[in-house]
Amino acid sequence: MGIAERKERDKEELRERILVAAKTLFLEKGVEKTSIRNIADLIEYSPGSIYHYFKDKNEIFHALHQGGFQQLMGRMEVLASVSNPMERLKGMGSIYVQFALENPDMYDLMFIKDAPILHVSNSNEEQWKEGFGTFNFLRSTIKECIDVGHFRGHEEEALSFLVWSTVHGMVSLRIRRRCEVVLAQRQDTIVKDGLNEFFSILDRLSS
Amino acid sequence: MGIAERKERDKEELRERILVAAKTLFLEKGVEKTSIRNIADLIEYSPGSIYHYFKDKNEIFHALHQGGFQQLMGRMEVLASVSNPMERLKGMGSIYVQFALENPDMYDLMFIKDAPILHVSNSNEEQWKEGFGTFNFLRSTIKECIDVGHFRGHEEEALSFLVWSTVHGMVSLRIRRRCEVVLAQRQDTIVKDGLNEFFSILDRLSS
């Protein structure tokens, strides 16, 4: 009875094709301008078919969203070998910013857009597990820093949120084009410069 | 020949009525779910009329966007009497965060959403004058801090961007519902707590 299995595979394959088509169009034109009909056209199926594989448009983009977190987590893996928590923290910042600037549309979907997950279901904790994973990595690194004697007087959770907010703030202002207000000649480097300022501040807080 | 003037007034009045209706609906349902037809219904005009007063939907929301900057700038005015630049800087942070949390939809329109201005015209500097104003206020305050001897080793422009990014990061993560990853019992206070951590860091950099 390998037929049921093959059918399952076929179904999974088409699901994947929808996802690939959606990602292609999304990276070309953004979420809003990617319509179900566009996706259907690209895979040469009718619009209605899509709904046999995904509940709605949000579910499609939530799937891409999850893929983005895996990408980001993958990039962080090189830091496993960095034993100095302070160095690891700065490495995380660099990788995070680099990921955001290299994949602005994906970053936008993951951290800026109205979260697709909110529309898919009443967001229970399960659904946020990707986000939990990355934030926990940051939190545990900062905890290590504190345990080693850095950031005296600061508190783990709030500081973790603050650090995340700082890098998110910089890249999201850039991605959503709010950097026009900084000096014209600085606009291309302002995120990098800001990050360096941040690192030098973190160093000052080390003792 | 007061007729031309009266007509001018009438036109301006209807323009204002459109704006009021747009703002009402926008604060109720958000930009995307506020349609031209909704606005037209509310002021009891046909949809087509709107286009005699605004080029397109973006122009309407850019007008509201400008109003938001005036509001924010207005709140900042109380700081004119704060002579200590360090205190003024922290005051700006508090006011900024408070404004964002009290007017999340307006903040979203001003700093998070795809800038309406980008679609209205090829954004020249003129159009960003509201943004320039607020950022210049931050920059000049930080310059004062540096002149007085704070933030030694840091550079005005990049540090200004970093400070802005930090507060923007916190409130935008909150507004776009990315705080689910922090400890459940901390979610309501995390922005306030993060801001306090930030202030304590700024204090450490004072000397």
Place this chain on the structure above:
DNA sequence: AAAAATAAATGAACAGTGTTCAAAATAAAA
């Protein structure tokens, strides 16, 4: 092999969107 049952794909239909524009209604000027 033919018939019945199951599964998958279709495309028209619905209610909505921003925007345009010829025509109609209104107001002002001659």
Place this chain on the structure above:
DNA sequence: TTTTATTTTGAACACTGTTCATTTATTTTT
């Protein structure tokens, strides 16, 4: 009053996400 100018209209266009009865394709049973 007639002519000119302005303002308002609402139908039409080309889209959108989503649903669902109907058709097509495949698998199972007879």
